[in-house]
Amino acid sequence: MLKKDLGLLILILVVGTVVALLNPRFVSQINVANTANLIGLFGLFAIGQGFVIITGGIDLSVGSIFALLGVIFIDMIGLWGVPWPVAFLLTILGGVMLGGLHAFLVTRMKMQPFVVTLCGLLIYRGLARWYTGDGTAGFEFGQSFPALEWLTMGRSPIPYWLPESWGGPGFFPMPNSFIAFIIVALIMGVVLHRSVYGRYLFAVGKNEEAARYSGINTRKVIAAAYLISGLLAGISTVYFAMYTRSISPASHGNFYELYAIAAAVLGGCSLRGGEGSVLGIVLGAVLLQVLQNLVNLLGIESSLNFAVMGGVILIGVIADQQLVKYRTRKANERKRALGHGALSPVAQQEK
């Protein structure tokens, strides 16, 4: 597990170094802070996506959830005067409820997660567009929610120490969205890798029937993953809404589920279930945002943005696979030298 994450980390460092050499502004405080902010926004719900993917499912509805809950959230605080903490909680609750709906359809009605969330993708966006009459939901000019804005878009000074020749010590304006993301990642990391729930999640994702025979309530475990995904989507909704400050539901969050899936898959989650790590997802989210950033910073034609992203993902995955293959071979040779059995080549043989 750690090995895969390491490969990704190396990829990020290599890409980062190259970009920084080509355009030193890449590592400027303001750019790093901007990128961190977006990593926070996009990383939050990628973790939820990862949990669902570990169960062997998929959640295609995230982007549409942002649109639907987002317009309602903005109207709640902007139009109806609901206090923002209440609105925030209600939005999270909305996310959890939609997650619960998916969980119900997947675990009780035995529907395929792809189908359920594809329908969600279509329906939620449609409802959001219908609700606003295909218009834009936004705040009145000058409407402001200082505490909420600080929480979502604010920055917290983080002291750092650098040698004088590098500019000396100072404070880095860390986006609070990134801080929130890191906190969530830590919690979810503990849940996934240290708690018994995480263990069950891996077990269910790999072999649901065996998990059932082991007395694990597989439905509950799977349902919990969708609920977590819904919860994080709810939180993300508020962050995105406060980032854009208004939402045009026809386009808001379009394709964002693909970012999340790409981050999770890059981070080592297998779409067949049973594999993945929170650190990997975090690194996957970082890489995707760095890629977006570099296209703009290096003045690459914007039209090539997606092509660059696709290209790096492809190369990254291939390189990673070669690395794993190489390591397994090495490990086998070492083991054999010690007279032990070989490691399984099964993992590589799998399609």
Added chain:
Amino acid sequence: MLKKDLGLLILILVVGTVVALLNPRFVSQINVANTANLIGLFGLFAIGQGFVIITGGIDLSVGSIFALLGVIFIDMIGLWGVPWPVAFLLTILGGVMLGGLHAFLVTRMKMQPFVVTLCGLLIYRGLARWYTGDGTAGFEFGQSFPALEWLTMGRSPIPYWLPESWGGPGFFPMPNSFIAFIIVALIMGVVLHRSVYGRYLFAVGKNEEAARYSGINTRKVIAAAYLISGLLAGISTVYFAMYTRSISPASHGNFYELYAIAAAVLGGCSLRGGEGSVLGIVLGAVLLQVLQNLVNLLGIESSLNFAVMGGVILIGVIADQQLVKYRTRKANERKRALGHGALSPVAQQEK
């Protein structure tokens, strides 16, 4: 298999009847012909998608292939003066080559189909946009290719006989795209359900390892599915290009892979592989286009287009599942009465 298709057929008939009652123009010749045309366009590549899904894979790149090959096709015949049959063949070849690339990455490099084609989705669209400089590729005003246009957008009169009271006999202007689709569907139906290759495809999709032990060259079988998908995508590219007559690569074909996947899944293909039928895919494609059509005909707000689609798919899948459950129970009861073995309930128990 037939049972699932029957459920879908009933759904289509129910939806169709309701719409026809609300707006009789739904069954007017011109509307039926228009809808048939779009069924042809969207159905063609859905069949390829179905083949890939039966191997347990997925092809997310179709929409981007339409954009990339489409702009090149339009430039070939519109700008460079390549004779259209040559351009048509080259476009198909392009599709086959991209399919071959996916096949290589999936079968040789052992990459996940989702990842491969997601990268394809990103890269091909990026290349298309870069190629046109994010502009629109289209013909000059008045440029025309009569034979190609007849082939793609033309209509062939099909005689029919109706009682005098219903308007009497006449000729139905059948869109050639629909005729092409039906021909392809018949061929692919025979390939899938009657040929050795089709059997192999199911075998590989169900249990790749056991297929290998039976001497099936599983790589070839899987690769062929991607090639077929690429081939049909290549043909579809030309049909779509001639339908829209101009292509803005940033949006052309966006999300069309989801239509294809939805058609295939509605039509009984399981994303776990090993299940599906061409008739089902055809019916799935029909349903999706009928749904799009009804939004316009009933004057439903355009913003609800996708919501209607999602809602009907969801209801359709749930209803179908309940139907299958009911039928299995009935069939078992009948069998028991006869003292024979039972049908397996496994299919229902699966998640």
Added chain:
Amino acid sequence: AEDKKTLAFVVNGASDFWKAAEAGVKKAQEELPNYNLVLKYPEQSSAAIQIRLMDDLVASGVAGIMVSAVDPKTESDALNRIGKEVALATTDSDAPQTSRIAYIGSSNTDAGKQAGELVLKALPEGGKCMGFVGLLGADNAKERIQGVKDVIKGSKVELVDVRGDDIDFTRAKRNVEDTLTANPDINCMIGFYSYNTPKIYEALKEAGQLGKIKVIGFDEDPTTLGGVREGTIVGTVVQQPYEWGYQGMKYLAAYLEGDKSWIPENKLLIVPTKIIDKSNVDAFEAELKKRQGK
């Protein structure tokens, strides 16, 4: 060359429409050798992505930005933030409540009104119109539709409905086909986005209805102009993105050099839209070609 200031023209999404603006930017570049002018597309027409593009531009040190906001309301906050860092002007769709220096572009409402006049002229007896547009919720769409409605109010012409297609050409064409079926009494169609008119043209042509239904369009797609010349399209209302690009860049450069005299009182520098009909289509097309260097 290192210390050349960079000015960026940020558009709202990929479209041929911006090719003309690009030509204007190029022309301005010839006249502004001390500046580095670039035109930037966000990879998706989405506010968040456009904001990020502008943030990245600011981070990479541009001196001025001229932007066609995807969704001005969504972006007003970001525009304010960016306006504090660099010289910021808006084009195409304005964001009046921000710290932008000025708006240099057309008035979509005015353009809509001109289209409305074309409709009235084409249908002196009155009639029923159907509109087609990409994004129903987008400001430019809403303003154009409103402009048309304002003009035809009180006349015998009625705008029955406007169908959206989410910038999917296939759906755009199908919307026209379905309209022909669902509303056979329609006798005029308005294409609000540049690609809508060609799709109307093609669908009518295939249905053999060309010339029977009056078509009014926006923008200067080759098919639209061809239809105008042919007489099957009544006319089209064109903006002058070339001027936006050209004037916008020149004014931004002037602003950076301290010249603020060009900014009008209401901060709106309206580049008028033009009606192109059979009478002036050839001249317009010739000029267009010249500018695009074709």
Added chain:
Amino acid sequence: MGEPNQPFLELNAISKTYPGVVALNDVSLAVGRGEIVGLIGENGAGKSTLMKVLGGVIAPTSGTIKVDGREHAGLTVNDAIKSGIAFVHQELNLFDNLDVAGNVFIGREPLYGGPLKLLDRKKLHRQVQPLLDKLGVDFASDTLVADLSLAQRQLLEIAKALSLDARLVIMDEPTSSLTLSETERLLGVMNDLRADGVSIIFISHRLNEVKFCADRVVVLRDGRMVGGLDRTEARPEAMIRLMIGRDLKSLYIPPQAPPGAPALEIMDFRTTAFPNHPVSLTLRRGEILGLAGLVGAGRTELARAVFGIDRRLGGDLKIDGQAVGIGTPRDAIDRGLFLVPEDRKQSGLHLDFSLTENISLPDLVRYAPGMLISGAAEGKNAEAQKRRLNIKAFDVATVAGTLSGGNQQKIVLAKWLSMKPSIIIFDEPTRGIDVGAKSEIYQLMRNLADAGVAVLMISSDMEEVIGVSDRMAVMHEGAISGFLERDRFSEHNVLQLAVGKRLDREGHLN
């Protein structure tokens, strides 16, 4: 707590009907404390079903279950676990992505952190080690299960059951992949458990094991309890008679003619698992060559490489004296070299396919004149095979997955027998198969050999290799440690070779 002299478990009049099938019919069984009950019966007799009822995996249609004096209406998996019932499933239920310790304690992880329910990894591994030691396994507690062989996995399943500190352990064919030494260790562990007062229900098709360990044997037939034997009566012949209602011939069927020319020559073959141990072997027409060895000796690896599933690292193959290059299973099949794989469910069959579709799969082109499959032709062949092998299924359209293990194995055989075998490798041909079906399969193998086919039989069942083979090769750690002719067959000799001892020139062990 029930009375100590009361049986620990009482099953009363249990019936289970699947739609159309009566899997259990009015079965009653009592198991005392510290008693080992052998449960035997033909394939499909209902043994696994009965045990699944007991484990709470499936609900009986009628009947009552009393555990430790307490009656359970609807027993669930968790109830069963709480009542001290542990289960070694016939189908392995392991998680490839977890390590050995994680698998053993799945669902019962030691926790800390109160409501946070965090895993105590150290304690987890500490608790597992003694169990692994007890079974004498050769893998560590932090090995990933994906890296274990089938047999190692089976041992792990057993460790899992032992870890429950159960009062009753159900073992559904725990030894089907094990060789003699592991089996013996397991039987030892079972004795210890019995001494601790733990009850065991032991299901096996290897009747010698049952005889060796069981205090009492009960026999199921067609879902009914047809009788019981106590320790003294439980001889294999008696058990067989109860199970199938008749006697069986002895295992060994002598060949009709001496072996012919070499059919398959394996020369210096090296596989990925043991790249430094080349294997050479000659298989002659008309003989059954047994290939014995301990778990993980590399026999399956060898068979896979010969058949073209795995790439070999080196070595040559000759068929009928001709050097052949076999790169894929297709190459092998085209030359009449067939493999009946060890893992029936994973490799041998398409469980969702019908009998017909399974049987015609390797030779589909034959039933497809002009590229299109003729349903009539493949159906006819399937009917013929079904009759010939006596496959118990309603019809040839029946889905393979619904049949019992033995009948599934016969489908795998039918796949190959409907073609023209020239050389056929059986990897564990009778794993999980009842004695009746076993003897049918042995007869079949002999008929093949007599018809000139060369048969290589890989088996971990000592009784089987000794009983069936004409000649034997024994592998150890990827290399062949010796060949035995029939007159030198003995458990002792096989075991010595299997642990790596060599034979001297005269064929004596040294």
